[in-house]
Each structure stands twice: as structure tokens, then as C-alpha cells.
Amino acid sequence: MFRNTFCALIATVALAAPAIAQDVKSLNFGIISTESSTNLRSGWQPVIDDLSKAIGVPVKPFFASDYAGIIEGMRFNKVQLAWYGNASAIEAVDRAQGEVFAHVIDKDGKPGYWSVLVTGKNSKVQTLDDVLKNGQALSYGAGDPNSTSGTAVPGYYLWGANKIEPKSFFKNFRIANHETNLLSAINNQVDVAITNTEALERYRVNTGKDATEQVRILWKSPLIPADPIVWRTDLPADMKEKIRAFFVNYGKTGPDAAQDLKNLQALTYKGFVVSDNSQLLPIRQMKVAAQRTKIETDTTLSAEEKQRKLAEVDKQLAALAQQVAMAKPQQ
Numbered sequence: 001m002f003r004n005t006f007c008a009l010i011a012t013v014a015l016a017a018p019a020i021a022q023d024v025k026s027l028n029f030g031i032i033s034t035e036s037s038t039n040l041r042s043g044w045q046p047v048i049d050d051l052s053k054a055i056g057v058p059v060k061p062f063f064a065s066d067y068a069g070i071i072e073g074m075r076f077n078k079v080q081l082a083w084y085g086n087a088s089a090i091e092a093v094d095r096a097q098g099e100v101f102a103h104v105i106d107k108d109g110k111p112g113y114w115s116v117l118v119t120g121k122n123s124k125v126q127t128l129d130d131v132l133k134n135g136q137a138l139s140y141g142a143g144d145p146n147s148t149s150g151t152a153v154p155g156y157y158l159w160g161a162n163k164i165e166p167k168s169f170f171k172n173f174r175i176a177n178h179e180t181n182l183l184s185a186i187n188n189q190v191d192v193a194i195t196n197t198e199a200l201e202r203y204r205v206n207t208g209k210d211a212t213e214q215v216r217i218l219w220k221s222p223l224i225p226a227d228p229i230v231w232r233t234d235l236p237a238d239m240k241e242k243i244r245a246f247f248v249n250y251g252k253t254g255p256d257a258a259q260d261l262k263n264l265q266a267l268t269y270k271g272f273v274v275s276d277n278s279q280l281l282p283i284r285q286m287k288v289a290a291q292r293t294k295i296e297t298d299t300t301l302s303a304e305e306k307q308r309k310l311a312e313v314d315k316q317l318a319a320l321a322q323q324v325a326m327a328k329p330q331q
Helices: 002-022 037-055 067-075 086-095 128-137 148-160 178-186 197-207 237-249 257-266 277-296 303-326
Strands: 027-031 059-063 081-083 098-106 115-120 139-142 172-175 192-196 215-220 228-232 269-274
Touching (some): 037 059, 037 197, 148 277, 178 192, 178 215
Parallel strands (some): 139 172, 139 192
Antiparallel strands (some): 081 228
């Protein structure tokens, strides 16, 4: 019975999608939960209002309690456009008919941002070595499972590199968004927490205070590619062109460019540039490499099973390397 109900649901969605794609009455813009929906709405609403005017179709912000909610929203056509991190964009592309068409540029023109592990300025934790040696006595504020800077990047470059599984390594483990993790560290509600440099900058914009005066940065990741903007592939071609033109020109041209730039600065951005799915390839490589490390250290696998799984992963890594070599440089 469950299978019949599920198949009926999928059929309904499949039949409805083409009609929506051909006759766009309104659009929902998905916003991942990096901080409170109130802060996100105040930052994104002016941009979304300007997008509505530019394309001639009402656009509404769409929030969910976690990243998965935005991905599922796009999968079932409740969301047609969305701001993602790279890891969640991979899920949207693979499972929700998503396609990267642009990415953000931060206020200083940098092509990305960084994941950071922080602790309160007055914390007993002084160094990363303190964390690696005393995890069983510490509480950890982790990121959303679908977050690039909250889970994927530290999972590979920090915890994976030190052969640590955070859920079992720390005395207490809790998941929250970047803003909550930063505030938890500032207020000593957790011993250490993962957040990112975008959250540090937004904290400065929202409060006028420098977060680095209230937290100690224990670890900083390699550069993470800038956040992508994704649309559903079944949007009409003419609508896609209007949307793309709006984003790449926003804050740069037109009579309201100065005000548009102020709107972007509230998001800690300078603008947007054209992009595509190839910007996700480095994160795909990292995630598959993390799988390889996990297989290598899995003591429950037989030698034969381990070699089989490693061969499969190596095949994926080789294919990704080829795609990276063939990808066009981002503009």
C-alpha cells in the first residue's frame, strides 16, 4: 500500500511539473538555514523584492528548519530557486533537478570563504591540540549534515585528517546552524563549535561587534568555493535568462545600482557571477576521498571486500579528476 501511495505521489508531481514550468505564476526562493530565519529574511528580502520586479513574477522566500528541507522543497517543486552551500547544492543537483547558474562574490571580492573551529575567548580550550587530546571532556557544536563548511569540509580536513568521528569523540554533540554555533561559543554554551567566516562577518554587520574579540579561532580550513545559486532545470528558458541577467548585473548596472549594492552588503556580498555545476567538482572530490579514508580504516571489512570498495571509490575519483580537467574556468 505504501508503495502504491508513493508511486501515486511521484506521478502527481511528474504530471504537475511541466504545467508549472510552462506557466510560471510565482517562484519560491529557498534560503538555507545558516542562521535565524528572521535575520536571513531581513538580509535577503530586498534582493528578492528586486528580483520580483525585474522578472515580472512574484518571488517569495522559502525557509526550512534545515538544509534538507530546502533540497526536498526543490525536489518537489515547492522551491524553484535557492541559495545553497556547495555540499547541499550537490544534493539539489543530484536529487532535485537543480542546476548551478551563479555564485556569490563576497564583499572583498574573494572567491570563497573558510570553515573555522572556534571556542569562547575565556574557554579552558586554548589550542586545537587541546581539542584533539580531550574530546571526551568537551561539548561540540556541529554543523548541519548537508552543510559544506559545517560538516563536509571539517569532516575531511579536520576530523578525517585526525581519524576522529565527532559523534563518538566528544562528550556532548549537537547540531545547529552557523549563527547558533558562533553564539554558543561566545556565550560558553559549548566548548568548541564549527562555523564559518561568513557567519563572523554577518555577526559584525548585525551587531557592530568583532566576533574575533569574543572567540578564539582554533582551526581554519582551506578556501571553500563561493556559495552557488541554483535553479530547477525545468524553468522556461526565457525565465532563466531573466533570472541570470538579474543576478549577474545586480549592484553593478542600472539607476538603482548604489542601493542594490547596499542590499548586497547587508548579506556581506559584493555581487554574483555566472557559474555552473563544475564549481561543485572539488567538493565532490573531497566527499569521495573522505569515503575512501573511511573504507581504509574500517576494521569490519574483509580484505577482499575492502579492496572491492576501494576500487569502486578510486574509479569515482578518476572520473571526477577527468571532469575537473575538462571543466571551463569560472568567470
